[in-house]
Amino acid sequence: MTALVRPAFPETIDSTILKTFRSCPRKFELEYLHHWKSKGSSIHLHAGQAFASALEETRRSFFENGLDSATALERGGAALIAAYGTFDEPHTSAKTLDRMLGALVYYFDQWPLDTDPLRPYEWAPGKWGIEFSFASPLPFDHPVTGDPLIYTGRSDMLAEMNGGLYIEDDKTTSSLGAQWVNQWDMRSQFRSEEH
Numbered sequence: 001m002t003a004l005v006r007p008a009f010p011e012t013i014d015s016t017i018l019k020t021f022r023s024c025p026r027k028f029e030l031e032y033l034h035h036w037k038s039k040g041s042s043i044h045l046h047a048g049q050a051f052a053s054a055l056e057e058t059r060r061s062f063f064e065n066g067l068d069s070a071t072a073l074e075r076g077g078a079a080l081i082a083a084y085g086t087f088d089e090p091h092t093s094a095k096t097l098d099r100m101l102g103a104l105v106y107y108f109d110q111w112p113l114d115t116d117p118l119r120p121y122e123w124a125p126g127k128w129g130i131e132f133s134f135a136s137p138l139p140f141d142h143p144v145t146g147d148p149l150i151y152t153g154r155s156d157m158l159a160e161m162n163g164g165l166y167i168e169d170d171k172t173t174s175s176l177g178a179q180w181v182n183q184w185d186m187r188s189q190f191r192s193e194e195h
Helices: 015-023 025-033 043-064 069-084 097-110
Strands: 122-124 130-141 148-161 164-168
Touching: 015 025, 043 069, 043 097, 043 130, 043 148, 069 097
Parallel strands: none
Antiparallel strands: 130 148, 148 164
16 A cells, blocks of 8 residues: 655745635645646746846846946846846747847836936845845744744845835736736735725
8 A cells, every 4th residue: 555645835935826826726736735847938937037137137236336327237138148048939929038138228218227216225234125035934834844834025126215115026028908907916915005
């Protein structure tokens, strides 16, 4: 008789795991307990991660390393190229390497490093709130170990503007059509209030 192997419950959870569970508990089980993964890679995830690398490098180059904005943007472009690599995107994709580089330049044309009022928060001298991870224990225990279950995440930037602190979260999308706003569910990231 073969012993039944109990799948391991994740040591930490994040907004993606929660969204998966809320949308389909079976998908959560297969993906996060049994570790089934898709055979292909998503152009959306790949391009988004490459773009995030570029934003991080550009901001770090400017704020942490004190480089001028043009040099910081060049370093961000190099980081995007390195992160994008030789990914074979679908020929119909709006997220080609060239377009992502164009989006990076456009981003900092719209919100120049020198003058954007939304700036990374400086935690301590030389320590900026740019691309950082966080972990926080939840008020309930892990179902297997009994230790506190940890909620984790990553923030693009903790920013300040006009005396307030804000979580800045960059997103990439293929187009801004009429239904664009409908793609934003709350995913434990944003809060919306009607007044």
